[in-house]
Amino acid sequence: MNGEETVDGNLTGGDTSLLIVDDDKPFLTRLARAMESRGFQVETAESVEEAVAKARAHAPAYAVVDMRLGDGNGLDVVAAIREKRADARTIILTGYGNIATAVTAVKLGAVDYLSKPADADDVFAALTRTAGERAAPPENPMSADRVRWEHIQRVYEMCERNVSETARRLNMHRRTLQRILAKRAPR
Structure with missing residues (x-):
């Protein structure tokens, strides 16, 4: 420090x-x-x-x-x-x-x-934090659903919010992606 x-x-x-x-x-x-x-x-x-x-x-x-x-x-x-x-x-x-x-x-x-x-x-x-000190593991780590949602959001932003391009890159149907994007983020 x-x-x-x-x-x-x-x-x-x-x-x-x-x-x-x-x-x-x-x-x-x-x-x-x-x-x-x-x-x-x-x-x-x-x-x-x-x-x-x-x-x-x-x-x-x-x-x-x-x-x-x-x-x-x-x-x-x-x-x-x-x-x-x-x-x-x-x-x-x-x-x-x-x-x-x-x-x-x-x-x-x-x-x-x-x-x-x-x-x-x-x-x-x-x-x-001092040099040798380790960070404590998170008390409430993200759920698998939240990690998936975060990944989809990241790709969606990388594709400049283009649903068709995002669906193509994620290898999923466009309508499925639209339903996911319309929902709130999971906890």
């Missing part, structure tokens, strides 16, 4: 600069407020371009970066931060978790990889 300690769930001492990068404005605002209340000096960015510029101007001690941003990939931000500050503790947030991107994020210097929606407590724990 960068010389900081946690006391009663708050950060104390050392460099507490934190860059949060996410293109979901309401989530970004909520997370920034929550991290400020835990002792961080928060800067925010809504794009890769803005985040890279801020990282090059003043590399933060901590960063929370969304994987997919409107103008590119959050991994570019991780690389830019690492270039300026090798000891920065960076975590990746994503709604589209997969092993390949998690491995790439860690190789670029991210210390953790969290799936959205992640709450402020999860983010704080990931940022302040």
Whole structure:
């Protein structure tokens, strides 16, 4: 950790600069407020371009970066931060978790990889965890139905919300896909 300690769930001492990068404005605002209340000096960015510029101007001690941003990939931000500050503790947030991107994020210097929606407590724990400390397994892991639904949503977004193309890539009937998309997400 960068010389900081946690006391009663708050950060104390050392460099507490934190860059949060996410293109979901309401989530970004909520997370920034929550991290400020835990002792961080928060800067925010809504794009890769803005985040890279801020990282090059003043590399933060901590960063929370969304994987997919409107103008590119959050991994570019991780690389830019690492270039300026090798000891920065960076975590990746994503709604589209997969092993390949998690491995790439860690190789670029991210210390953790969290799936959205992640709450402020999860983010704080990931940022302040010591090097040898392991994350606790989730108390309520996603159900198989939820994992399937998340995968379908990811492919649907990758296909720019084109039902026919999504159905073709998933090898399922278009009407079946339409019924799945019309339902709420399973728990």
